[in-house]
Amino acid sequence: MDIFFNTFLVLLGAIFSVLNPIGAIPFFVGLTHDYSKKDRSRVSLMTAINVCIILLISFFVGEYVLKFFGITISALRIAGGILIASSGFGLLNANPKKRKGISKEVEEDLQTRNSIALTPLAMPMLAGPGSISLLIAFYQDHNSTIDVAASTTAIVVVSFLIFFILRSAHYLAKYLGASGIVAISRIVGFLTVAIGIQYIISAILSIIRGI
Numbered sequence: 001m002d003i004f005f006n007t008f009l010v011l012l013g014a015i016f017s018v019l020n021p022i023g024a025i026p027f028f029v030g031l032t033h034d035y036s037k038k039d040r041s042r043v044s045l046m047t048a049i050n051v052c053i054i055l056l057i058s059f060f061v062g063e064y065v066l067k068f069f070g071i072t073i074s075a076l077r078i079a080g081g082i083l084i085a086s087s088g089f090g091l092l093n094a095n096p097k098k099r100k101g102i103s104k105e106v107e108e109d110l111q112t113r114n115s116i117a118l119t120p121l122a123m124p125m126l127a128g129p130g131s132i133s134l135l136i137a138f139y140q141d142h143n144s145t146i147d148v149a150a151s152t153t154a155i156v157v158v159s160f161l162i163f164f165i166l167r168s169a170h171y172l173a174k175y176l177g178a179s180g181i182v183a184i185s186r187i188v189g190f191l192t193v194a195i196g197i198q199y200i201i202s203a204i205l206s207i208i209r210g211i
Helices: 002-019 021-031 037-069 073-092 104-109 117-126 129-141 145-167 169-210
Strands: none
Touching (some): 021 169, 037 169, 073 129, 073 169, 129 145, 129 169, 145 169
């Protein structure tokens, strides 16, 4: 059970930091300001489900995608570490008025889109390249039955937390205020940068040991 809980807590903290659902609160509030309470709950649920599916696919299938394209795990860790660290630096310099990963075309499309649960909320705002590469790399070192069970549980729990946070987004936005959300995002951003750097260090050490 110790292995299960250790793997669960490590991945839970890592995924939550990289996804940063708290940082998505201003965007969710802005995108759903004219939605009814029922519609907001529906969008929150669908977003959480979409994120869960994307993360599970990345965790279980990502390894085979790497093999198909001939990408080594060390290369993935370095690329993922850079992406994760870059995401963290973005959170450290967070600007609530900017929408991460949303182009002008998507912005315009949002005006006529019936559902925003998949794009842009689930991807790329929450489940982006950083979280996907993190899960692929994590699976390489944690693929025993206990580790897989713990990792799957962590992904499901994070998805539930995303649902809870987004469902409460309008209340949290009023309670925390813009400055509170920015402060939390910067704390999470610092941890995210550390996670990214750790992935890069691990990859470099792995390459050196293999020489």
